[in-house]
Amino acid sequence: MASVTSKTPCVTCGKGAGLFKCEGCTQTFCTKHVAEHRQTLHHQLDEIIVKHDSLQEKIIENKDQSNPLIKYVDEWEQKSIVKIQQMAEETRQKVVKLSDIHKRTVSKELNLLTEQIKKAREEDDFIETDLIYWISTLNRMRDELITVPLSNNIKEDQSAPLIYQLKLTTTSSEFDDKSMFQYRQAHLQTTTSGDILERCLDGAKIGDNGQLVEHSDWDCPVEVRGKVGYTSGTHRFRLQIEKNPRGTWIFFGIISKTQLMTKCSYESSSAYGWADYDDYFLGGVRQNNQNTGQFYDTVESDIITLIVDCTNRKICYVNEKRQKSQQLDININKCPFPWQLHINLYGTGDRVRLLSATSNISLSSYQ
Structure with a gap:
């Protein structure tokens, strides 16, 4: 007897007939709701264009030729x-x-x-x-x-610079408000890193060719790691919280590849990252002294961008929908190279999808 292939239901109505998968958000829709989904995207694009035009006008207005x-x-x-x-x-x-x-x-x-x-x-x-x-x-x-004899050549005299470089000096407060969003300007020269979700402890399952991880047990912490170890360059991961039925926080960050895997991996000495915006761990130590296990700023369907900057030994967390971001300095003595993508799930049914993993991104405003 032939087996019937199970279909992923429409994310809007739950029906499983005549389905289409969106390559952008990776969600599945029926014939009716795929059109509505496209209309929503067009509406969002219109809003982006309005914001773009508004910003362009401000840039033109603020041009100061007498600076x-x-x-x-x-x-x-x-x-x-x-x-x-x-x-x-x-x-x-x-x-x-x-x-x-x-x-x-x-x-x-x-x-x-x-x-x-x-x-x-x-x-x-x-x-x-x-x-x-x-x-x-x-x-x-x-x-x-x-051919001029080899004894005759031209060299630059490094001891006496002909021109001195310009250096712009300013007080840090002038850039503090923007510095938290510096990684959002990452662009150009990006390449796929080939990273996937490769390993997890009991209590979770990795699927969809390493693009998806789902908590499959009762409430308990479960460590998940990427495949690639990073020692140089700048790398960006976009991760979507597809399911978070109980609202329990999910850890996003890095950990040293040399660290053994453990359930409460966010408490490992080389763990750096976030349980939520402004709720972060440094060397396995939670910094806001909260004991709650619930999300405060993050909700289901949010997309979290994690930037790993090996060159400057920093990582940055961005909640794309809420436009909130934060960066952490990494103590290389506590978290030695190579670094790995590090996730920890707690709540039953929690599901995270790795939307993309890119490397060698250019940071236009990061210093």
């Missing part, structure tokens, strides 16, 4: 160009002079050779060895003429 700092940079640029041109011209003249001297030297030697060959021909006084010598000498002089 004294810009004027200083312009003057520095022009002075630097003049210095470079002067140095280039002086060096160019020295090279030309050296080349002329070299040509005259080769020319004198060639004249001497010319007299030897002329005399030998007139007196018919030459043999094979003379021919070989003259050919060899001509080849050598030809090479010397087109």
Whole structure:
């Protein structure tokens, strides 16, 4: 008897016939509700365009051509160009002079050779060895003429900089409000890292080719880890909380690959990350002294972006829907490389999907 393949029900109405899967949110819809889903996306796009146009207007309005700092940079640029041109011209003249001297030297030697060959021909006084010598000498002089001797070269004088770099100094308070969102500007040059959810302890199951993990036991902490170990570069993970029926918090962060897996992995000495916005762990120690196991700022369907910056030894947490973000400095002594994606589920039925994992992202505003 043929088996009937089970279908994933529509996320809106629960029906399981005539289904379509959205590649963006990875949720499944029936024929009726897929159209509604597209209308919702169009509405959200319209809102984004309105915000974009508003921001563009503010940028245009705030252009300040009289900024004294810009004027200083312009003057520095022009002075630097003049210095470079002067140095280039002086060096160019020295090279030309050296080349002329070299040509005259080769020319004198060639004249001497010319007299030897002329005399030998007139007196018919030459043999094979003379021919070989003259050919060899001509080849050598030809090479010397087109190639400046290796003893002559140009190097940059590192001890006396021609131009000094500009450095913008400012008080940290001027950027504090924006610094929390610096990782949201990550863009360009991204590549898929190939990371997946690979390992978990008893109490959870990994599925969908490593893109999904679901808590399958009674309420208890269960550690989940990614596959890749990171030692350099900057990496971004987008994770969606697909199911969170009891509202219990879910840990998102990193852990050293050298750390053994354990149920309460967020208490491990190399664990850094968040149970919720402004509820984070440093070296396995919870910092807000809360004992609650419930989400406060996060709800089901929220998308959490986790940025792992190995170069600057930082990680950043962003709740995309609520536009809240926070970053943590990593103590490399407590959390040595390589680092791994680290999740810990607690509530029965909790389900998290890894939407994407990218590497080598460019951080336009991060310092």
